[in-house]
């Protein structure tokens with residue numbers, strides 16, 4: 580039985596759902612990032628009320644603190660954290676290879692130093708699979724090596740092959756039958772290696788396929804070129820996940836190409852920096868021009884922040900470093916994203932995705 584049901588297509592955009600042990604997730608979906616098992620400056624109640632269906636936690640971070648075994652003892656991440664929606668855990672490959680921690684990669688696994696206390700750790704694909712199962716993720720990710728951009732062809736090729744062998748070991752190590760395991764297509768900015776990675780992972784067979792190694796400094800055009808190549812290989816009946824992307828315009832671009840799942844720290848991180856999303860682009864609330872602005876952040880937004888507070892007051896909270904500022908800004912940005920995805924899904928259902936895409940892109944100005 581496939582985890583994905585595609586109910587409608589509009590061009591290459593797909594409307595569907597992914598079945599998880601914690602409910603059906605309507606796609607295309609955006610997953611707020613909750614690295615430590617919590618979305619920063621938001622409560623689970625807020626997330627549920629705004630319609631967030633699935634959040635993303637990070638196995639690497641939870642393994643280091645509080646520990647996957649502690650989470651298992653506490654009944655798994657859902658019971659431990661009180662989140663009853665779907666949860667995906669990233670394997671931590673990206674963190675191990677990007678946090679700048681000392682690391683040594685071998686066939687067997689990777690040795691690295693904790694970014695928290697410098698302690699030494701050794702993780703194998705088998706252990707990474709086990710720790711995601713201990714955490715209790717609904718969707719687990721295979722352990723991959725994420726190469727920096729730019730990297731040489733030779734290095735990337737060796738890395739892709741290692742990632743494929745590790746992915747096979749993750750699949751063999753998986754014990755739980757009520758969670759899904761996704762493979763991660765790597766290959767950097769090399770067309771031939773993206774093809775090789777996708778084809779090899781397809782032979783192993785996963786419940787879904789992710790595209791990793793993007794948003795590491797490569798030009799957007801390269802990312803879409805690589806994504807288009809990979810998408811040719813991905814089966815219709817499996818979810819397709821573009822990791823770490825992105826801005827609303829990137830998500831829309833991805834949906835147009837047939838991608839189902841997205842995650843990114845942008846709405847939450849930007850919120851904490853005072854950068855807020857509106858129908859036409861981002862505004863920075865710290866700007867003096869908002870000091871006496873009585874309008875809400877976005878007049879078309881029905882979130883609690885916009886229903887209650889003016890830009891002027893939100894600016895005051897932000898420049899005063901009031902904690903409420905992080906909360907109210909995060910609430911708005913996440914609401915913007917969940918609402919945006921809801922409108923995308925509706926447009927595919929109505930067969931008006933193309934129009935939605937054109938309208939959005941013609942109004943969208945990026946940041947101020």
Ligand SMILES: [Zn+2]
Nearest residue numbers: 880882885911
């Ligand atoms: Zn709002």
